[in-house]
Amino acid sequence: MTRRAPLAPHLSGSAFRVRDTSFHGTTRSRLRASDLQRPFTAVRSVGLDLDDALGRCLAYEPLLRSGEAFSHATAAALLRLPLPRASSEVHVLAPPGTTRARGRGVVGHATSDSPPIEPHHGLPVVAPAYVWCQLANELSTYDLVALGDAIVTGPRRGEVRGPALASLGELREAAEQWGRRRGSATIAEALPRIRVGAESPKETHLRLVLVDAGLPEPVSNAPVRLAHDATVHPDLAYPERRIAFEYLGDIHRTDRRRWQEDLRRRRDLSAAGWHVVEVTADDLSWNREAFIAGVRALIGGLASA
Structure with a gap:
């Protein structure tokens, strides 16, 4: 049996494009070996947890174009927000005027505006209040209220609550910016029912x-x-x-x-x-x-x- 050439230590826990030979420094045949993950087309990763949203996003990072950000259910998972169903696909929002992301395991989204983007684990992620609006068309009113409750309720340690991901005011501003797009009726119904304090x-x-x-x-x-x-x-x-x-x-x-x-x-x-x-x-x-x-x-x- 032919022994595999060892991978460079810096590749552990990373993802990279197959064409980035200056980074991975190995051959195409070595990149086909079973000890490398193939999370997306033309991408390899080493030792990432692809069952976890953060691991999948780190694996997709080499494919992110300028201005793109993780959005929708992927952003919610990165922020540890509750959704009734988990999604194994990676949702990516393209900036205005650009084509949406495509590929195996990827759901690309287009937008006509520029929602706020915040860093999370070093990754660009759509701001929580805007993620709430993005998911309105996919959730029931009850689940959208629950998502809003989680966003405006900071973690409790004894009698003290930590900072929330967003305030009720920020949710209202995001809803106004969202306008009459898909999900706006559910947003209008859910927004006045959101309360600070619910923990599930x-x-x-x-x-x-x-x-x-x-x-x-x-x-x-x-x-x-x-x-x-x-x-x-x-x-x-x-x-x-x-x-x-x-x-x-x-x-x-x-x-x-x-x-x-x-x-x-x-x-x-x-x-x-x-x-x-x-x-x-x-x-x-x-x-x-x-x-x-x-x-x-x-x-x-x-x-x-």
Whole structure:
């Protein structure tokens, strides 16, 4: 068996065009070997995680033309924003007056304006508020609200939230700039429903389900001070009624530590006199009527007590 020539150390974790011989310094036959990845036409990469959005974007970087940026679902994935479905394709936005990107595994987009571009991991990425508009034609109103909630809600560390990706004002400005393009009707419906505080799409969906059923709007992750001076943050709450909603997602089945922490929180809330309503995915879909009826009955029972 013929031994492969070793690759230069600087190629590890990189992507490059086949024609860039001054960079990779190897032969065409060596570039056909199975230890090199072939993420895109005429591109090779070494040791990148092509199952991850960042890895795919790094692999595409040698093909980026001046002014292009990662956009749509790819930008959302790079920003770790929640989408109902993952996309393995790379979405690339071309600057005005240029042709859109083409190729295997690539979705090219054209635009008549120049949206703001921000660096992320050293890559050009469309600004979060504008990404929200780009995805409006592909998402339901509930999912677009959830995406907006994630954009305007910074990560929480205890009682302190970090900076958000964008503000509500920036979303409004992006929506105005978007105008009457595709998705504008969904944008108009979703924008006034976005709130700061939701920490998962299902929390947003639950809030919208309650409001659309004619129930009061609950507060997302409101701080609740307990008797032993600890503070907990139920997913959603009616603080004046001492009702807390806790969504039980798959992470409670797969992450034992998270499950134990959430179980303690629910017990602490109950011990403090709160009514804890556990919510599952079924309650937001086929069991919705029964779930809403149960919440109404709880609120009515507390009002008459």
